[in-house]
Amino acid sequence: MAIEQAKISVDDLQRGMFVSRLDKPWTRTPFALQGFYIRDLEEIRQLQKYCRFVYVDIHKTVGSAGVTLRRLMNASSASIGQGRGSSARTVITIPSRPVVISHKAYPPPQPVQREANTARKLHGQILYGMSEVMGLVASNRPLPVQQVNQVVEDLVESVLRSPDAFAWLARVRDKDEHTYSHSVRASIWAVLFGRHIGLTRRELVQLGVATLLKDVGKLAIEGEVLQMKQRDPRSELEYRKFVQHSVKMLAADPKIDPEVINIVRGHCERHDGSGYPSGLRGDKIPVLARMCGIVTFYDEATNPRGSSQPVAPSRAVAKLYDLRGIAYQEQLVVEFIQAIGLYPTGTQVELSTGEVGVVVEQTYDRRLRPKVMIILDREKRELSRPRLCDLAEVEDREQKLIERGKMSAQEKMSILRDIEPGAYPQVDAAAVRDSYLFRGGRLGQLLTRLTK
Known part of the structure; x- marks a missing residue:
């Protein structure tokens, strides 16, 4: 067609x-x-x-x-x-009503440093909470539902204040990361996504809790099946039962919000009906379940199983974008990409000048112009003093020069591409995060030099 x-x-x-x-x-x-x-x-x-x-x-x-x-x-x-x-490409139209979007539902974000310590503390609480949840599920004991709800409510409030603080924690891996960190990262992406499209606080909590708990049923699946890189048809059918196991475990607790269970039940369904367990398609899949499916795919694409480093966001975004209108509702795919930006906070990038740095904070009204901490010069040599570059401010200055005829539009500084983590060993995104967010962190001297 x-x-x-x-x-x-x-x-x-x-x-x-x-x-x-x-x-x-x-x-x-x-x-x-x-x-x-x-x-x-x-x-x-x-x-x-x-x-x-x-x-x-x-x-x-x-x-x-x-x-x-x-x-x-x-x-x-x-x-x-x-x-x-x-x-x-044959285009198949699948019935799907547009999702109501409200980009102005919440105030503009606060500066990321203001929220950083709160976000780091909450992140630790979520990781500890997930450790407790997995232990309780494994021993057939009741889930700490009230504690999970409370920590997700705190997560929601933090993301509403400053999405970038938690985006750092979702994007940059630490060496001591836990095996269940996928669910934690996906929950963060889910709340960031929900904030962007204007979900209510209650919906944000429901989506965050569901994304956090969606994989509890995997504890009922044989470890050998979970670890397979390529599953045969029989193993794949066995693996897919984790959704029913998750639903059964959560439904056994009367304190779990029924909407959370609906999200978990539908998060592996796909827009074209190719998902599981029920083969739902289009509008038959709850909106929050569709969103949970998107963030789950994105985090798995950026953090491939067995890889020690996340991949460049552009690769994950390209995979997701190719599935628009097929596995995932096109409108929601586009909105999610808008929510995280083409260069999410924590992404390593190369500028048009040849310099290399790390995106440290978004400019929410100009997504292609974030703040970048430049670490390597155009020859890819480490700078003695890393330099903070606000691309939005640079663009404003360059535009004035263009208007005066002192430079051409082709000379403007921009992000050329994102870079695979590990491509330049001198660039430590976790160290940049700690120095930018937490004065006195493990590379606090970096920020001290920058602000002299």
């Missing part, structure tokens, strides 16, 4: 348009996604810097922009092109 596209000048772009193709290769732009919805003016400004026109998917474009484009299409007054390779 061919994709119908309209050739649009970058000066005529509007929010809600789905950009499916550029007038130049994607690799020559900072856009990591080959196809995305325009969500804010910053994305339009970025497109205007790199392109003269783009191709917009008429049928995926939403809102008033979509109505206008389809009206022009029917009148045969739009320039239509065919996307390269577009006929190779």
Whole structure:
């Protein structure tokens, strides 16, 4: 099935348009996604810097922009092109009502350092709590439901104040990380996601608790089956029973919120009906369960089993994006990517200058312009004094120079790409985290030098 596209000048772009193709290769732009919805003016400004026109998917474009484009299409007054390779993908429409989104439900985030100590303390409490939960489940004793709910409520309040503080803890691995840290990381991503789309506090707690407890049923599965890298059909069927085991364990406790059980029951279902245990599809899957499925996939993609380091976020995002409209609802996939940013806090990046650093804090109204701690110079040599670079402020200064004719748009500093952790041994993201968030941490001298 061919994709119908309209050739649009970058000066005529509007929010809600789905950009499916550029007038130049994607690799020559900072856009990591080959196809995305325009969500804010910053994305339009970025497109205007790199392109003269783009191709917009008429049928995926939403809102008033979509109505206008389809009206022009029917009148045969739009320039239509065919996307390269577009006929190779068959598009299957699965009934799915749009999820109500509210990006302004909560106040702007506080500075990350203000929340860092609280977040670190809570993270330790969650890890300890999960250790206790797993021990109790293994011995068939009641779950500490009240304590789990309380720690997730505290997590929600912390993320509402400053998402970046917990994003650091989800992104950067420590050497003594526990085996159940996947559930903890996924729970953090879930609450970050929920904050972004404007879930209520109660829904955030339900989603956080469910994501934290979704794997308790794996204790009822043979360890040999859990550890298999490639499962044969019989082993795969045995593995999939963990969902029913989790539901049964949680349902046995009358203090567990029924909505938490519904999320756990549905988090392995897939948009196209290919999931389990019931093969639900589209709107039959609860919204919070769909979100739990997305964050679970993302964390497993960024932290492959058996790997000592997480992978670059762009790889995980690309895998997730390829499954939009198939395994996961497209709208929610796009919103999740918007929630974490193309370069999540803790990501190692290379700048257009050749310098290498770590994203230390997001700029929430300009996601492509975070704050970066630069560790290596353009020759990839370690700096004697790491340098904090606020790309949003840099862009503002450079824009003034461009307006005065003192530099060209092509010379502007930007993030060129993200880097696999471990590619440069001199870059220790955990050390950067501790020095940036916690003055006096194990590399407190780094921040001391920076602020002299």
